[in-house]
Amino acid sequence: MERKWRKIWGLIGLLLLNFVNNVSSLSLTITKVECVYKIVRSEGDIVSGNFVVVDHHIFWSSDHPGIDFSIISPGGDILHNLKGTSGDKFSFKAPRSGLYQFCFHNPLSTPETIALYIHIGHIPNEHNLAKNEHVDPINVKIAELREALEAVTTEQKYLKARDAVHRRTNESTKKRVIGYTVGEYILLTIASVLQVVYIRRLFSKSVGYNRI
Amino acid sequence: MIKDSNVPMAMTFPPFLVVLLLALSTGPLCDAIWLNIPKTGTKCVSEEIHSNVVVLSDYVVVSVEDGQTATIAVKVTSPYGNNLHHRENVTYGRFAFTTEEAGNYLACFWSDNRTRGSGEVVVNIDWKTGIAAKDWESVARKEKLQGVELELRKLEGAVEAIHENLLYLKSREAEMRSTSETTNARVAWFSIMSLGICIVVSGLQVWYLKRFFQKKKLI
Numbered sequence: 058m059e060r061k062w063r064k065i066w067g068l069i070g071l072l073l074l075n076f077v078n079n080v081s082s083l084s085l086t087i088t089k090v091e092c093v094y095k096i097v098r099s100e101g102d103i104v105s106g107n108f109v110v111v112d113h114h115i116f117w118s119s120d121h122p123g124i125d126f127s128i129i130s131p132g133g134d135i136l137h138n139l140k141g142t143s144g145d146k147f148s149f150k151a152p153r154s155g156l157y158q159f160c161f162h163n164p165l166s167t168p169e170t171i172a173l174y175i176h177i178g179h180i181p182n183e184h185n186l187a188k189n190e191h192v193d194p195i196n197v198k199i200a201e202l203r204e205a206l207e208a209v210t211t212e213q214k215y216l217k218a219r220d221a222v223h224r225r226t227n228e229s230t231k232k233r234v235i236g237y238t239v240g241e242y243i244l245l246t247i248a249s250v251l252q253v254v255y256i257r258r259l260f261s262k263s264v265g266y267n268r269i
Numbered sequence: 270m271i272k273d274s275n276v277p278m279a280m281t282f283p284p285f286l287v288v289l290l291l292a293l294s295t296g297p298l299c300d301a302i303w304l305n306i307p308k309t310g311t312k313c314v315s316e317e318i319h320s321n322v323v324v325l326s327d328y329v330v331v332s333v334e335d336g337q338t339a340t341i342a343v344k345v346t347s348p349y350g351n352n353l354h355h356r357e358n359v360t361y362g363r364f365a366f367t368t369e370e371a372g373n374y375l376a377c378f379w380s381d382n383r384t385r386g387s388g389e390v391v392v393n394i395d396w397k398t399g400i401a402a403k404d405w406e407s408v409a410r411k412e413k414l415q416g417v418e419l420e421l422r423k424l425e426g427a428v429e430a431i432h433e434n435l436l437y438l439k440s441r442e443a444e445m446r447s448t449s450e451t452t453n454a455r456v457a458w459f460s461i462m463s464l465g466i467c468i469v470v471s472g473l474q475v476w477y478l479k480r481f482f483q484k485k486k487l488i
Contacts, residue, residue, distance in 0.1 A: 094302065212432070224445055231451070260482070
């Protein structure tokens with residue numbers, strides 16, 4: 058039974074490693090620590106991606122520490138470590154195949170939403186194949202072309218996420234302008250009415266006494 | 270148009286899983302991410318998608334405890350709160366739909382209480398939208414493409430998707446620029462109005478108090 062299960066999971070692992078064009082774009086909410094795992098199929102694949110903290114411009118004060126981000130290879134080495142960011146791009150060549158962890162750490166207690174996009178690009182080359190297999194040069198060129206297009210797509214996802222953040226900031230500014238201005242007018246009017254009422258009260262009683 | 274997958278619960282678990290994964294591997298070329306579902310609480314992933322986009326997603330529970338695969342529950346909701354996919358006590362599944370409204374689509378996973386063990390459940394989620402969710406097998410069959418032609422057709426699809434994204438970004442930028450300009454004009458007008466209101470209110474105060482003191486014969 059145990060061996061059967063091991064075989065099943067081995068088969069599943071192999072099938073999962075079957076995919077070549079690796080694309081995923083998602084938003085996650087991070088309360089404390091959040092890790093996303095991705096399988097890199099072969100050594101030498103270029104892992105590229107970006108992440109943007111979606112909430113932050115409106116709600117972060119200037120002394121907010123930011124989000125910490127780190128990439129951990131299957132061997133446990135930390136490949137990339139960023140402290141206190143609100144968004145960044147990353148790109149590296151995978152030193153080995155296996156499960157890579159992309160971890161976020163939120164130092165404060167308010168949950169933050171992060172838009173993450175990771176792309177793993179594989180270009181077939183001669184070194185990875187067995188001796189009797191041969192890579193057709195047109196396939197290599199097509200793979201390079203595909204990777205170039207994926208690089209454009211990656212950049213677009215980053216721009217889209219940044220645009221979403223700026224849009225939130227703008228809409229919040231618009232609402233704040235109206236809200237605070239109307240509030241200011243009302244407060245101004247109330248303050249002046251109260252001033253008048255107070256002066257009236259001052260003069261309606263005590264002067265009468267003074268006159269007497 | 271929402272397509273629900275009525276995958277029956279497997280009586281004999283392993284063969285179904287293998288068949289499903291074989292089906293997954295011949296689908297569009299996309300990889301998945303693995304997520305940790307905590308023992309209590311839900312883990313949600315979301316994406317901001319515009320309308321009329323195909324979304325295709327498969328999820329498989331990867332962690333095994335005591336020889337049993339843990340089960341999870343899934344719920345997918347549209348930005349207006351409509352329930353698009355809801356399954357309880359499953360180990361794998363798939364959902365596909367075409368987005369009708371633009372907004373934030375949310376897929377939430379939580380661990381079923383029935384699972385024994387103290388560990389976290391690891392789920393493999395394969396989330397594809399738009400061009401990545403396109404079924405190239407049927408296109409290849411319909412137009413009888415293969416090999417290099419099919420690859421080039423896929424590249425053409427990718428370029429079209431990039432073009433559409435660029436147009437979308439351009440339109441969003443134009444909207445944001447108009448919002449910014451409106452806000453700018455409003456700030457200017459409201460400040461001048463604030464100054465005007467200040468002057469008017471103080472003028473009214475002075476006039477009222479003058480009349481008051483004249484009535485009280487203090488002036």
